[in-house]
Every structure is written in structure tokens, then in C-alpha cells.
Amino acid sequence: MNVKLLLILLVAFCGCSSSASLKRSPYHYEYKNKFYYLETLYKTTWFKAFMACSKMGMELLSIDSDEEFDKIHEFVKDKMEYKNDLEIWTSGVIKEKDQFGWINSGNPVFSRWHPNQPNNYSGHQFCLNIWYFNKQFLLNDMECDTNMYFICESRKV
Numbered sequence: 001m002n003v004k005l006l007l008i009l010l011v012a013f014c015g016c017s018s019s020a021s022l023k024r025s026p027y028h029y030e031y032k033n034k035f036y037y038l039e040t041l042y043k044t045t046w047f048k049a050f051m052a053c054s055k056m057g058m059e060l061l062s063i064d065s066d067e068e069f070d071k072i073h074e075f076v077k078d079k080m081e082y083k084n085d086l087e088i089w090t091s092g093v094i095k096e097k098d099q100f101g102w103i104n105s106g107n108p109v110f111s112r113w114h115p116n117q118p119n120n121y122s123g124h125q126f127c128l129n130i131w132y133f134n135k136q137f138l139l140n141d142m143e144c145d146t147n148m149y150f151i152c153e154s155r156k157v
């Protein structure tokens with residue numbers, strides 16, 4: 001296929017799957033300028049979670065503020081099995097040593113880390129997840145091929 005045509009098709013496809021056409025379910029939420037989808041049916045790797053969000057016209061979660069983080073916490077508590085060691089992918093990935101960034105905004109991840117995290121524990125913890133551990137719902141660095149739940153977002157236009 002001709003590259004230009006392919007690009008046009010891609011743009012058209014992205015337009016069609018915009019947030020407005022999202023199907024509502026108990027696991028869809030809105031807060032301020034975003035829609036969210038909490039995947040609670042299966043666990044997968046960071047990359048596959050990223051692709052699953054893309055297929056819905058969404059992106060993996062990027063957290064813009066502590067207020068948004070608190071809201072996500074409420075959603076999760078309400079709708080997922082909220083038990084010790086629950087892990088959920090966000091869009092965060094490593095930028096350089098000890099520095100993570102959100103895919104969507106490119107902003108650095110600067111708060112809400114678990115104590116002594118990120119620690120690159122295994123020497124290859126390059127993806128960022130939410131981890132409910134020791135009664136704390138906070139961020140952690142993890143191997144990207146770990147299977148866990150994930151949250152997608154899309155911004156309202």
C-alpha cells in the first residue's frame with residue numbers, strides 16, 4: 001500500500017476511535033479532562049498493555065497530579081480486588097538512572113514512590129507500576145515483562 005494512503009487511513013482510524021465513542025462499562029471512569037479504563041480481567045506485560053490501550057484508542061495511564069493519583073486510588077479500591085501486592089501498569093518508563101517519565105506528557109515522575117524506590121532491583125526494572133504493598137498505594141519500578149493489570153486513559157477533546 002502506498003505510504004500516504006496508509007497515513008490517511010491511520011489518521012482516520014484514530015479519529016473514529018476517539019474518547020467520545022468509548023463504550024461505558026463498570027470499569028470506565030471519567031475524572032476532569034480524562035476517561036479511564038481499568039483492566040481487571042487479565043494481566044499482561046507493559047508492552048502488551050500499551051498495545052491493548054492503543055487498540056481502544058487510548059494510552060497507558062500518565063498521572064498528572066497527586067489529586068489525580070488519589071482519584072485513581074479510589075477507582076481501584078472500588079473496582080478491583082484490593083489486596084496486598086496488587087500491581088497495575090502505568091505508562092511510566094525509565095529516562096535515565098533513577099528517573100522515570102510519563103509517556104504521554106514526557107513529564108518526570110517525581111512523587112508517590114514507595115520508600116527506597118525506584119531501586120532497579122534486578123538490574124532491569126525499566127517500567128513503572130502502581131503497587132499496593134504494606135498498606136501503601138504507591139509507585140514502583142518493575143521488569144517490563146511482568147504480567148499485571150493496567151489502566152488506560154484518553155483525554156477529552
Ligand SMILES: *[C@@H]1O[C@H](CO)[C@@H](O)[C@H](O)[C@H]1NC(C)=O
Nearest residue numbers: 094096097098120122123124
Ligand atoms: C540497572 O542496573 C543494571 C545492573 O546493575 C545497570 O547495568 C543499569 O545501568 C541500571 N539501569 C539504570 C537505568 O539505572
